[in-house]
Amino acid sequence: MKKAILIILILLILGGAGFFGYQMIKVREEGRFLDGTTLNGENISGMTAEEAASTMTGPYEKTRVDIVEHGKTTLSLSLEEAGYRPDEEKTLEVTRGLLDYCLKSPGYVAKSFIAFLIGGSDYELPLETITDADTFREAVSLETLDEERHEGADAYMEFDKEAGKMVIHPEVYCTQISEEDLQKAVESAIAGAIENRALGDVITAEIPEDLYGAQPTVLADDPDMVRRCKAYNAYEGTSVTYLFGSEKEVLDLGTIWEWMDVSGNTAVISDERIRDYVAALAEKYNTRYIARTFKANSGKEISFSAGKVEYGYTILQDQECAQLKEDLQPGNQVEREPIYYSHNDWGNPMYYGRKGTDDLNGTYIEVSLTRQHMWFYINGKVEVESDVVTGDVAKKRETATGIFPLAYKKHPYTLVGGGPGDEYSVDVEYWMAFFEGQGLHDAPWKSRFGGNIYKTDGSRGCVNLPTDIAKKVYEKSKEGMAIVIYKE
Numbered sequence: 001m002k003k004a005i006l007i008i009l010i011l012l013i014l015g016g017a018g019f020f021g022y023q024m025i026k027v028r029e030e031g032r033f034l035d036g037t038t039l040n041g042e043n044i045s046g047m048t049a050e051e052a053a054s055t056m057t058g059p060y061e062k063t064r065v066d067i068v069e070h071g072k073t074t075l076s077l078s079l080e081e082a083g084y085r086p087d088e089e090k091t092l093e094v095t096r097g098l099l100d101y102c103l104k105s106p107g108y109v110a111k112s113f114i115a116f117l118i119g120g121s122d123y124e125l126p127l128e129t130i131t132d133a134d135t136f137r138e139a140v141s142l143e144t145l146d147e148e149r150h151e152g153a154d155a156y157m158e159f160d161k162e163a164g165k166m167v168i169h170p171e172v173y174c175t176q177i178s179e180e181d182l183q184k185a186v187e188s189a190i191a192g193a194i195e196n197r198a199l200g201d202v203i204t205a206e207i208p209e210d211l212y213g214a215q216p217t218v219l220a221d222d223p224d225m226v227r228r229c230k231a232y233n234a235y236e237g238t239s240v241t242y243l244f245g246s247e248k249e250v251l252d253l254g255t256i257w258e259w260m261d262v263s264g265n266t267a268v269i270s271d272e273r274i275r276d277y278v279a280a281l282a283e284k285y286n287t288r289y290i291a292r293t294f295k296a297n298s299g300k301e302i303s304f305s306a307g308k309v310e311y312g313y314t315i316l317q318d319q320e321c322a323q324l325k326e327d328l329q330p331g332n333q334v335e336r337e338p339i340y341y342s343h344n345d346w347g348n349p350m351y352y353g354r355k356g357t358d359d360l361n362g363t364y365i366e367v368s369l370t371r372q373h374m375w376f377y378i379n380g381k382v383e384v385e386s387d388v389v390t391g392d393v394a395k396k397r398e399t400a401t402g403i404f405p406l407a408y409k410k411h412p413y414t415l416v417g418g419g420p421g422d423e424y425s426v427d428v429e430y431w432m433a434f435f436e437g438q439g440l441h442d443a444p445w446k447s448r449f450g451g452n453i454y455k456t457d458g459s460r461g462c463v464n465l466p467t468d469i470a471k472k473v474y475e476k477s478k479e480g481m482a483i484v485i486y487k488e
Helices: 002-030 049-062 088-104 110-119 133-139 179-195 223-235 252-258 273-284 317-327 453-458 467-476
Strands: 038-041 064-069 073-080 085-086 121-123 130-131 158-161 165-169 202-204 240-245 249-254 260-263 265-270 292-295 303-305 333-334 363-367 375-379 381-387 403-407 407-409 413-419 424-428 431-435 436-444 463-465 482-485
Touching: 038 049, 038 088, 049 085, 049 158, 064 179, 110 453, 133 179, 158 223, 158 252, 165 223, 165 252, 179 202, 223 252, 223 265, 249 252, 252 260, 252 265, 265 273, 273 317, 273 381, 273 407, 375 467, 381 467, 436 467, 463 467
Parallel strands: 038 121, 064 202, 240 333, 363 482, 436 463
Antiparallel strands: 064 073, 085 130, 158 165, 240 249, 260 265, 292 303, 363 375, 375 381, 403 482, 407 431, 413 424, 431 436
């Protein structure tokens, strides 16, 4: 049995030697590498030096470079486009040198025979690469990468007007990087692949995060921010719309979230911020006892000190704060005027109508003491006008100047007043009071109006009108309407 095995083994060796010998003769005669020969992992069996060189440079053409930033490929290009190509001449020198060594080396036959029996010969030799630095810099730059460059930013919360609620905007990762750092990182990845002979597929050049600028530290899933956002959104849809005539001021979550303190999962509106808001409303929209200018019919600007402005709006801030706090409950939607001081202690109205900060809104009675004339405007148009007679200057009974609300109207009415020895009682048809016993009324006892009559034969302070004019003013006017009286 042992003898038979020995015979078979000898025959195999002799057969292998014969086949190997035939291969060696063929290799030497045709100048080819022996079967089973690999160079740098590439099979070059039976190849000439030229064919082997072509095989060695082939992977360069198949290799692509992917530049990856934050997990996203921002540029993909071939090695050649990146400025890298094999040095074909030196590669051919290497394969020729290897083949020459194989054919001429005294120990090659024995070494190759042993390698042949165990599966072949593998050689590792350096191959040269030609790099075009200009091509690389042009191909790999901040301009050629498909990435918008921006600084990093923390996640943050804000009111989304369209959604009507608080939203959390995600963090933004910094993509700012120097071109030099970018190119060094890509060069390093390519050089490593060439050195490790990892060509033929894709070289992934992943840019290290530490090469970018400062990255966000607050992320969108931050538990504290998520908790506060949910607490604020309990007030989603809550609104108070203030009416100022046709103009509005809307107070909703977009403003009030900044007034809130969050404790646990509950948001509470600050009383102090409510007071500040109401004070700001008063600062903007209060008009009574506020110095102002008035554009007269003549085009002149007439100035009135604060004490001369009896007409207008005053927000009652304490009451408004209490009402606003009640209105600002989750889900409430309220539309109303602010709480005004609307009537004086005698029940007389303080104002009539407004449009935003304009509390006249084109409807008022204007009296020029200098020109002794009256104009009654309704919605910006003069509806009634007339000469008048005002307070007697010679007797120091001048009509008061200022802006006054029409306190009340009576038809007919008896004017009474005066001191001891100077009492009077006069019946008039149309009485429209505006300030401390003064008012507009008809004066049928006067045959003329206007001019300089008021200087020596004027009224006791009232604005005297022809009866037909007084009737029109009475019928068209309303209590609370502004009466503007001035000297030019």
